[in-house]
Amino acid sequence: MPSASALRIQIENALERRFPSALTPQPRTIRETSSTGIPEVDQLLDGGLPVGAISEITGPVSSGRTSLALAFLAQRTSEDRVCAWIDASDSFDSESAAANGVALKQLLWVRCKNPLPGPQSSARPNFSRLDFPRPDLSRPDFSCLAQALRATDLLLQAGGFAALVLDLGSTAPEHAAKVPLATWFRFRQAADRTRCSLLVLAQEPLAQSSAAVVLECAPLTAQSANQTVLSGCSYQVRTGRQSSPTKTLSIAGRRKPPSVEWSAASASQREASA
Amino acid sequence: MSPNLYACAHAEEFPAQALLRMRTDLTSQPVAILDGRPPLETVCSLNRLARLKGAALGMTRLEAESIPGLHLLARSLETEAAARAVFLECAAHFSPRIESVNHETTCACVLDITGTERLFGPPELLAQRLRDALASSSLRASVAVSTNFHAACMKAATTRGITVIPLGHEAVALSRLSLAALNLPTDHAETFAIWGIRTLAELAALPESDLVARLGPQARDWRNLARGVLPHTFQPIEAGFSLQEFCAFETPVEQIDSLLFIGARMIDCLATRAATHALSLASLAVQMQLEGGHAYQRTIRPALATIDRKFLLKLLQLEIAAHPPQSAVLSLTLSAQAGQSSKVQLGLFAPQTPEPSRLDVTIARLRAIAGEDRVGSPVLEDSHRPGSFRMESFAIANSSSTYKPVESSSALPRMALRRIRPPAPVRVQLNALKPAAFRDREQSFKVSAAYGPWRTSGCWWSTEAWNREEWDVLAESSNGASVACLLVHNCTRNRWQLEAFYD
Numbered sequence: 001m002p003s004a005s006a007l008r009i010q011i012e013n014a015l016e017r018r019f020p021s022a023l024t025p026q027p028r029t030i031r032e033t034s035s036t037g038i039p040e041v042d043q044l045l046d047g048g049l050p051v052g053a054i055s056e057i058t059g060p061v062s063s064g065r066t067s068l069a070l071a072f073l074a075q076r077t078s079e080d081r082v083c084a085w086i087d088a089s090d091s092f093d094s095e096s097a098a099a100n101g102v103a104l105k106q107l108l109w110v111r112c113k114n115p116l117p118g119p120q121s122s123a124r125p126n127f128s129r130l131d132f133p134r135p136d137l138s139r140p141d142f143s144c145l146a147q148a149l150r151a152t153d154l155l156l157q158a159g160g161f162a163a164l165v166l167d168l169g170s171t172a173p174e175h176a177a178k179v180p181l182a183t184w185f186r187f188r189q190a191a192d193r194t195r196c197s198l199l200v201l202a203q204e205p206l207a208q209s210s211a212a213v214v215l216e217c218a219p220l221t222a223q224s225a226n227q228t229v230l231s232g233c234s235y236q237v238r239t240g241r242q243s244s245p246t247k248t249l250s251i252a253g254r255r256k257p258p259s260v261e262w263s264a265a266s267a268s269q270r271e272a273s274a
Numbered sequence: 275m276s277p278n279l280y281a282c283a284h285a286e287e288f289p290a291q292a293l294l295r296m297r298t299d300l301t302s303q304p305v306a307i308l309d310g311r312p313p314l315e316t317v318c319s320l321n322r323l324a325r326l327k328g329a330a331l332g333m334t335r336l337e338a339e340s341i342p343g344l345h346l347l348a349r350s351l352e353t354e355a356a357a358r359a360v361f362l363e364c365a366a367h368f369s370p371r372i373e374s375v376n377h378e379t380t381c382a383c384v385l386d387i388t389g390t391e392r393l394f395g396p397p398e399l400l401a402q403r404l405r406d407a408l409a410s411s412s413l414r415a416s417v418a419v420s421t422n423f424h425a426a427c428m429k430a431a432t433t434r435g436i437t438v439i440p441l442g443h444e445a446v447a448l449s450r451l452s453l454a455a456l457n458l459p460t461d462h463a464e465t466f467a468i469w470g471i472r473t474l475a476e477l478a479a480l481p482e483s484d485l486v487a488r489l490g491p492q493a494r495d496w497r498n499l500a501r502g503v504l505p506h507t508f509q510p511i512e513a514g515f516s517l518q519e520f521c522a523f524e525t526p527v528e529q530i531d532s533l534l535f536i537g538a539r540m541i542d543c544l545a546t547r548a549a550t551h552a553l554s555l556a557s558l559a560v561q562m563q564l565e566g567g568h569a570y571q572r573t574i575r576p577a578l579a580t581i582d583r584k585f586l587l588k589l590l591q592l593e594i595a596a597h598p599p600q601s602a603v604l605s606l607t608l609s610a611q612a613g614q615s616s617k618v619q620l621g622l623f624a625p626q627t628p629e630p631s632r633l634d635v636t637i638a639r640l641r642a643i644a645g646e647d648r649v650g651s652p653v654l655e656d657s658h659r660p661g662s663f664r665m666e667s668f669a670i671a672n673s674s675s676t677y678k679p680v681e682s683s684s685a686l687p688r689m690a691l692r693r694i695r696p697p698a699p700v701r702v703q704l705n706a707l708k709p710a711a712f713r714d715r716e717q718s719f720k721v722s723a724a725y726g727p728w729r730t731s732g733c734w735w736s737t738e739a740w741n742r743e744e745w746d747v748l749a750e751s752s753n754g755a756s757v758a759c760l761l762v763h764n765c766t767r768n769r770w771q772l773e774a775f776y777d
Contacts, residue, residue, distance in 0.1 A: 037687065038687060060755055061692070061755070061757050061775050061777060062756065062757045062758045062759070062775055062776055062777055063777065064689075064777065065777055066690040066691075066692055066777040067687050067688065067689055067690040067777065068687075070687070070690050071687045079625055080624075080625050081625045081626070081627070082627055082628065082670060090693075090695045091692040091693050091694065091695070091774075092652075092692075092693070093661065093690060093691040093692065093693050093774065094652035094653075094654060094663045095654060095660075095661065095663070095691070096688065096689075096690035096691045097652070097690070098654055099688045100687055100688050100690065104651055104652050104653065104654070105651055106651075106670075107651055107652070108637075108649070108650070108651065108668045109649070109650065109651065109652050109665070110640055110644055110648070110649050111644060111645075111648040111649070112643075112644055112648075113644055113645050113648055147643050147644055150643055151640050151643060151644065154636050154639055154640060155636065155640075157636075158628055158629075158632050158633060158636040159626075159628060159629070159632075160626055160627050160628030160629060160632075160633070161628060162625065162626070169692065169777065170692065195626065219756055219758070222723070222748050222758060224723065224725060227723075228725060229725055229746075230723075230725045230746040230748075230758070232686075232689065233689055233758060233776065262687075263686065264686065264687045264688055264689045264690075265686045265687070265688055265689065266688070266689050266746070266776075
């Protein structure tokens with residue numbers, strides 16, 4: 001009677017043309033991770049956010065997405081690495097970043113500008129005589145979203161950045177969803193090649209299968225001190241998608257993704273504790 | 275003691291050579307240079323092809339224009355000055371003692387090459403290397419070597435290629451030269467012509483005492499010149515090292531491609547000159563003279579000094595594209611500041627950082643996309659004004675000087691703000707002096723909790739004064755979403771604004 005391994009080899013040989021290595025489990029790639037700086041989230045992600053991959057942090061406004069991203073950047077910049085924040089809606093607050101421990105000197109901030117012609121546009125000099133290439137601000141492809149995607153592309157291709165945050169948190173989901181999947185696929189390839197963690201802050205998942213991790217954030221409660229001071233907020237984070245989880249999920253786990261709660265303090269509490 | 279040895283490098287038709295040095299597209303074309311006030315311009319210099327076409331010195335513009343295929347350019351003294359600097363710089367590689375003997379349309383210098391045989395070999399080899407060095411800078415020159423200063427000058431001015439005059443053979447070497455080589459005054463030149471003296475050999479053969487008796491004491495010098503024995507006190511100049519290139523256009527340039535075509539050639543020359551001194555280009559200043567009398571000036575500062583031509587050209591292109599000139603360009607000047615060649619010591623365990631030169635190009639591209647002042651590192655201002663910051667150019671700091679955050683990793687994260695720039699005006703409904711509801715342009719919010727007010731004010735002495743009340747507000751929007759936001763009441767203008775969301 002043939003042994004199980006012999007049978008396996010026999011079956012695999014028979015199916016080799018259609019299904020190569022049909023019965024041999026694929027070797028698992030253990031991806032390098034980097035701590036987010038929040039122990040609860042690190043525990044949820046088995047170590048932190050993946051390096052060289054796309055991670056999406058999704059949720060509505062006031063769900064703790066930005067705080068989570070800043071905590072991650074604080075960890076990366078504390079290791080003497082350089083990071084970048086691509087700000088599609090110009091909403092980055094440098095004071096919050098500094099308070100969270102981000103080394104601002106090691107942070108490149110790209111503030112995408114509003115393409116809508118403002119009152120300053122009339123003051124622009126007249127270039128009609130010159131044939132220099134310059135962006136046509138009236139064109140829709142130079143919107144903030146397009147600028148942010150272009151900047152992300154450039155920074156990923158340049159290499160050397162430990163983390164890039166593509167902040168689409170204030171971009172309408174219907175606009176962000178128009179980003180073609182090929183773009184995310186290209187970003188994934190570039191992030192993998194340059195060992196860069198690309199964090200996408202958005203209201204809804206965008207990168208689909210190109211994202212290694214999708215974190216869904218939600219607000220829980222706000223804490224106050226003596227009903228006079230907002231002392232902090234607690235948030236819930238759950239994994240919406242994780243391409244290579246190290247733990248095998250149970251049946252119950254598949255029905256309900258694991259989630260954790262974490263808290264962030266307000267400025268007043270930090271000052272009081274200091 | 276060995277006699278002094280001089281090498282004279284002589285570049286004729288220098289106005290044409292200086293202009294064609296930057297205009298590589300015209301090097302194979304007949305070109306004549308016009309000088310003078312319009313419309314009385316005359317040809318002051320021309321290249322060999324123009325001569326073959328029938329052009330000659332002194333032609334008027336009308337006569338020159340009648341020659342088909344002849345390119346006419348206006349003389350540019352700035353371009354010639356830049357080319358002369360390059361000429362002297364090339365010569366300075368062979369000797370520190372140089373005397374300039376420029377004339378109206380020629381560029382010439384004499385090098386004291388005494389004792390340089392062990393460095394550069396015999397005089398023939400040195401002359402060849404000097405000529406090659408000039409040719410690499412697109413300057414064509416003849417070189418003559420002699421123990422007599424004036425003999426070297428006259429031979430280089432009248433003979434093409436390389437000539438080495440052996441010691442004691444100066445008179446023979448100069449014998450066939452025309453008297454014009456002495457640049458005699460017109461009346462004396464006519465006297466010699468009446469006497470039938472046409473060559474230097476004929477002048478050298480005249481008796482000195484009789485010559486002085488008829489033409490004066492200066493005739494002794496002419497005779498000594500013709501014999502190649504006139505002594506000379508060498509007056510060396512300081513060969514300055516300034517990295518500057520200039521090009522004036524005959525017609526105003528409106529195309530960036532045309533500008534970059536010249537710019538590429540200039541960068542190439544600057545990088546080559548810096549490399550010969552074992553230096554790199556630390557910064558590049560771009561100056562343009564524009565139509566209408568305007569001036570344009572920008573400075574490119576790469577993160578590391580470099581001589582990478584493609585990289586510098588890309589930075590130049592992005593800089594001009596980001597800051598296009600207001601009108602057409604009449605002339606272009608590139609001035610570079612030399613710096614030490616960059617050396618980066620990489621560490622095996624050091625974290626990966628962007629490559630500086632590539633990062634420069636990336637940031638320049640980002641600035642072209644987002645705007646000049648919208649790419650960089652944020653720096654917090656030393657002010658109590660909420661949200662005040664300034665942008666600084668992003669540079670990779672050394673690990674030793676890197677700012678280390680005070681907070682430890684175990685500290686609790688802080689609620690981050692997402693700013694709304696500019697703040698959105700809102701209508702606020704108050705209840706017991708606290709916000710109870712507010713409405714922006716899109717939706718309305720019902721306040722569930724409001725913490726405040728936090729009053730701040732400052733700069734009351736200036737126009738940038740602020741006086742405001744901040745409220746941390748927990749609210750529920752009309753579509754059921756809970757938000758935490760920062761409402762600000764501008765006490766000066768009595769206006770409410772939604773300034774940020776906690777996120």
